[in-house]
Amino acid sequence: MVLTACATPSQSAGGSGSPSALDxxxxxxxxxxxxxxxxxxxxxxxxxxxxxxxxxxxxxxxxxxxxxxxxxxxxxxxxxxxxxxxxxxxxxxxxxxxxxxxxxxxxxxxxxxxRPVTNDPLTNFDIFCQTFKENYNSTVSKNIDWNAVRDKYRPMVTASTTPDQLYQIFVDMITPLGDAHAFIQGPGNNSFSPKRPGTRDEGDVSRKDATTDVNQHLTQDLGVTNIQNFANGKISYADLPGGIGYLRINAFESYGGDHNVFADNSPILANALDQIFTPARVKAWRGLDIDVSFNTGGDDELGLQVASRLTNTAYTAYSKQARNDPNDPTKYGRLRPVTVTPFNGPRYTGPVRVLISDLTVSAGETFTEAMMARTPAPTLVGQTTQGVFADDMTRQLPNGWTFTLGNEQYYAANGHDYEGAGIPPNIQAPVFSKAELAQHADAALDTPW
CATH class of the missing domain: 2.40.128 (Lipocalin)
Structure with missing residues (x-):
């Protein structure tokens, strides 16, 4: 089960043994x-x-x-x-x-x-394949026949199949999906996740190098004198010339708490936003650039927490629903609307641009959807996002390996489902290309307002 946390508890009442309405x-x-x-x-x-x-x-x-x-x-x-x-x-x-x-x-x-579950290569294979067959969210859109996948690969698995061989079979099974949420962690902590064809991941672009080069562009070319860093370096802010704010969010997770759960991350994010969205800044901003062009995801709720600082009116950010029929990949449960609620404090409601790329993944993309539903809507600048929106469904096999997949569909406020394809920009611009990095340039950020 994918788990994140919301609040640090006060006193435990667990283990009392008393009956409950939930028992x-x-x-x-x-x-x-x-x-x-x-x-x-x-x-x-x-x-x-x-x-x-x-x-x-x-x-x-x-x-x-x-x-x-x-x-x-x-x-x-x-x-x-x-x-x-x-x-x-x-x-x-x-x-x-x-x-x-x-x-x-x-x-x-x-x-x-x-009943105990046998830990052998065939059992591990069958559970892995069956989980994708019953839950994967893109079976129809990607024209996948999981019975055919099973029939192709199962004869390769025997009682003597080694862990390395089984891991490679799993890699071969999910590679054609081109789905960053299809992930397998196998022997020796080896792991693999495919990506949408023609796109990049952290193996192609160094986050450290990209951040360093953008910071050099801010200070050396744009005259920024102070870059504030928050949340274990995942969030940065700078005042740009002409009354423009620059807010970079590299992830919606790992902000420095002990457990990397929502309970730790949410107050850290709130503290950072309090320091960024000051009454003076909110009043002075002529525009705000929000850079999620290298955002590797995390908790959707943290993205909504940011969006709450950018509206005076509650609105539907997006809607989501999950597959609920193991035998029919077209059947989904009820649609759940997700709302952005205005923050009780300084809020900015003026023009916004959101910088995106193929390195904008998962919660970075749901945040982008939440911003798209805002009034006034932002201008999206950069490149099409990766195209994976669902919460990771995390499972463990009998042999202890973990794997993930997406089982949900997200619908933007305009009704469009961007799963697989990604969210396209309103204005195309190169992002973290070799030429850009070599020249510590940022064409998306430099696009005229």
Missing amino acids: GVWRTDGYGWVISVKGGQAQTYDTTAISCLPSQTTAQIGQPGPDGTVQYARKGVAVETLRPTANGQGELRLLGTAADIDLTRLPALPAACG
Whole structure:
């Protein structure tokens, strides 16, 4: 299960053993998760039609909220909430994500969840392939027949297949997807994730070099005298000539907290934004450049936190839904709208440009969608984004390897689904090309307002 955190709890109430309205067994609508709740503990299982593997265990913290919402934590930090709703249903929220997940009660834990799973090459292969078949979000758009994929590669797997050989088979299976959210981490911490054909990743462009060269352009060419850095260097700000602000966000994660969860990252981001969005700056800005051209993603909720500083009116940022029929890749659960709510403090509502590229990935892209729905809408400058929007569905195989895939569709406020294709710019400009880096230039930033 992909987990992020929202709040550091005060006092633990887990393990009390007292009955709860949430006690019982729940199945998610899509995602393939079964959650067993009992005595202040929530045990999640990753399921497919052929497997059930225990994922993580979380413990209740604090008391239920007024609507029955209960927080559950790992290592004392909240990572999810569960809430009972009408007619015996419920909702799950993975903290840091942008929308809830519907829950339905089951009479008991599926029998498969009580049986051990064999750790052998064929079992690992079958679970890997079955998980993609039941959940992958681009099966139809990319014209993938997972039965054919299975039939092609399964004869290559035997009881004597080595870990390195099995890992290479998995790499070969997901390479044609061209999907940065299709990821496998195998033996010796070897890992692989494909990318959209014709695009780049961190193996092609050094983030350190790109940041250094842009900073040189700011100071040597644009006359910037002070670049402020926040959030473990993931966020930077500079005042540009002519009353323009420059805000660079390289990720929506890893801001310097102990656990790299929403509970750590959100207050760090809030503190940085408080120092950037001062009353004086907000009043003085003639325009604001937001640079997510090398943003490797993270928590969608952090992107919404930034967007909240840029509007006086609540609005729908985008909507999302997940595959919910393992046997039909065209079937999805209910559409969940995601809202940007204005921040209670200084806000900037003037002209904005968003700098993007093929190195704008995942939460960097959902943030771009949230900005596209803003009034006035920003101008997007640079190159088309990578084209992966879904939260990572993270699974572990019996052999301990982890893999991820996307199982959700995101729809921009204009109704368009940019999964696979990426968000195109309004104004094309080179971003981090060899020529740009060699000359510490930034054509996207230098595009006239």
